[in-house]
Amino acid sequence: MNPATFKEAKKLLDGTRKAAEAAKHISIIVAPPSIFLRELRASYKGKRLAFAAQNAHFEKAGSFTGEISLPHVQDAKASHVIIGHAERRALGESDEDVKRKVAAALESRLTPILCIGETKRTQEGEHYTFVRGQLTAALRDVAPAKIGQIIVAYEPVWAIGADKPMSPREMHEMAIFIRKTVVEMHGQGGMNMKILYGGAIDETNAAQMLTEGDVNGLLVGRASTDVKRFGREISHLSAAELKGKYVLVRAGLDVPLDAHGEVADLFRVRRAVDTLKFLIASGARTIVISHIGRDPAETNEPVARALKMHVPLSYVPDLLGAAAHSAREAMRDGDVLLLENLRRDPREVANDPSFAKELSTLADMYVNDAFSAAHRAHASIVGIPEHLPSYAGVLFAEEVRQLDKARAPEKPSFAILGGAKFETKAPLIRELLKTYDQVFLTGALANDVFQARGLPVGRSLVSKELPDADVLDNPHFLAPVDVTVEREDKQARVKKPSDVEEKDKIVDIGPESVQVIAPLIEKAQFILWNGPTGLYEDGYVSWTHAIAELIAKSDAQKVIGGGDTVAAIQESGVGMEKLQFISTGGGAMLEYLLDGTLPGIEALNR
Incomplete structure (x- = not known):
């Protein structure tokens, strides 16, 4: 649980509290950053949550500037402490350090959550030897009578972010091995040791891991910092x-x-x-x-x-x-x-x-x-x-999960944003320019770009507010290089933006613009698209269809939305399944991309 500010931490705690009140038969332990621990614990008046420190030093006092001591943890009214987390071990925490921390936590009457786990897995089974070594080192000096007071969190580091996550069957085998190892060291009391799974865990695999993985609970990482995902579905x-x-x-x-x-x-x-x-x-x-x-x-x-x-x-x-x-x-x-x-x-x-x-x-x-x-x-x-x-609901939860990916896209990333009213979309455009490698503005938004650059726009729709230099000069920003215009006699032709005449109406992009963005679509690992390129209601959809065909051929992750965008794609004949996730939201999608929440989400998490 690593929110950046106390305000974010408090909001997350409030969401967790609501989930805890609904989960009557589940114990939930919250481990905020140490700087927030005391104040968050003091603000919580219920009995459904316990609190843990993310780390603590084994010495009660001494010259250890910057460290958190176990007396600090006790004084903050926490009951648990995480020891030997994979990220701490990666920074140099040794088996000897972990052993001393476990012993000191037990002496301080705090419950240690002992983290163990291999960084890689081989067919020869070397990971079992590695895990046995961590367990043996950490628990060597623990009295058999206290072994049941320790919670073991198994963290297979190799499974975090892997293409193929750890299966419940593999976890079941590891749980048997952990208990067998502890029994060999400290007797039958080891059979009662609680084991948590701490690999990559979220709403897609949590239930199956709990029912089939032979574990007593979960050590949740990144997913726990998203109150929307941690809430109820x-x-x-x-x-x-x-x-x-x-x-x-x-x-x-x-x-x-x-x-x-x-x-x-x-x-x-x-x-x-x-x-x-x-x-x-x-x-x-x-x-x-x-x-x-x-x-x-x-x-x-x-x-x-x-x-x-x-x-x-x-x-x-x-x-x-x-x-x-x-x-x-x-x-x-x-x-x-x-x-x-x-x-x-x-x-x-x-x-x-x-x-x-x-x-x-x-x-x-x-x-x-x-x-x-x-x-x-x-x-x-x-x-x-x-x-x-x-x-x-099922759809609501999936919308949030997919749009969360769009808010932190895999690189290289490419965004296409159409529509009108630059003044309403300006904050989102600036946010996309921070997070995407390339952002292509189309639709009536492109007219605003042309006018801001001093180019003619004829009879075209233009917003009240125009983009300024922080958008126009941004190295991640792209605009059409040619346009389709409609004359007063309803005849259409392709022109350069500089050649638009007084009686012309810009109704779509042109073929050269598609050629410019085609390689960006091809190399992208993530594509976000909201808004057709032209006036859909007037039948100008050919270049929207062309872009849909290019995106359908891409292997990138894709998130697409906007009512007219979806309608145009359906008319194009491009298989919807080839476009991966298509949002039902128009304004809701854009607002969520900007703010990361919506009134409806806040209401569910109250």
């Missing part, structure tokens, strides 16, 4: 915890309709299905709420017809009236009920607490699966979690 609950329970799911089903009033784009509908199928299989009684469009008069009836193609459900054109309550009472385990457009009630957009409270009476728990609306502080997004146990 509905997919982590068992069928026994969900069967018969009423679950209120806030879905992101704001979809466009065609001229016949039917759903024109099924992308968001399909993405909403995973959470619903999970709840159906678990025997939950799922009540789905969502909004559609900006007009409160719009109805979820066409959404119901589209969703029925994927999951069985009932629909009532009501929210909180008699029809909705009657349909709720008639539900059986595994049923799904879709209610009417949330925005039929003006209290939704107003974030009226009374509306959130009334909605919460429909269910036993709440799931937010509407990442696309999580940037809006509406009653169904931020109000309901104040009244019900709350969880992230």
Whole structure:
């Protein structure tokens, strides 16, 4: 747990506290940086969390400037201390140091969390010899009666960041070996020693490691510093915890309709299905709420017809009236009920607490699966979690995981950002220029670049605010080198930006711009794309399609989003599976990329 500031540490502790309150049968130990330990421990008044120091010196006093002593740890009211962490050993901490720290911690009545683990693994089994040596050195002088007071954290250093993580079966074999080694040294008391797995661990492998790895817990590293990942996801609950329970799911089903009033784009509908199928299989009684469009008069009836193609459900054109309550009472385990457009009630957009409270009476728990609306502080997004146990849905959690990768991309990295209104996107553009190797601005944003550089833009859309030198002169910044313009007679042609005429309207980039970014796409290890290159609504999609084809051929990790971007890609014929992760969020995606959180996430973590 290594947040940079006390404010960040306190926020993380608050999120951990909430998770601890929900996990009634799990012990959670928090190990903040030593400089924050005392104040964080003093701020916590509950009984669900214990606190640990990340390290401590074996001497109680002496000339050891900068070290943390065990009396310091005791005075901060911590109960545990981590000893021999792989990063400490990499800095030169010896087996002798570790042995003395274990003995001193036990003498100080603190629980040692003894870290062991090999840096590499061979088929000859040399790692077992290495681990035996660490255990023997650390525990040689420990009395048999105290061996049960020690927690062993196994850290296979080679598995951290590896392409192939350690399997639960491999951990099970190592756990048997650790206990056997301790029994040989100190007798049968070693069979009761608690073992933690401390390799690469996150929400994707934690449950399986706990159930199949023969471990008592986890030593969580990087994932523990992300309160969003450390919080609760509905997919982590068992069928026994969900069967018969009423679950209120806030879905992101704001979809466009065609001229016949039917759903024109099924992308968001399909993405909403995973959470619903999970709840159906678990025997939950799922009540789905969502909004559609900006007009409160719009109805979820066409959404119901589209969703029925994927999951069985009932629909009532009501929210909180008699029809909705009657349909709720008639539900059986595994049923799904879709209610009417949330925005039929003006209290939704107003974030009226009374509306959130009334909605919460429909269910036993709440799931937010509407990442696309999580940037809006509406009653169904931020109000309901104040009244019900709350969880992230399958899609919501995956959106956060993938966008976290986009916020810290693997190098070399390439970002494409389109759209309009530079004044709203300027902070994100500056942030991307810090984190990406190349950032290509397109769409109406490129018009702003041209005008800021003194080039003609004709009748083109231009923002109120223009980019300044810190963007234009940034070595990571790229702009189109040619454009497609539409004349007043609707004829289109490709020009250099300097050749745009007074009556021209810039509607897309040109072929030379695609040629410029093609090698950047090819060599990139991470690609972020939000916004088509041209006026999608006017049919200027050919160069967006060309870029989609280039990205589909790339082996890079890819995160793509924005409603028009997705629609244009679907029309291109490029297989969506070749583009890896496509976000359902437009504004939510951009806001999360900038801030690393959203009102909907904050509500889940309160």
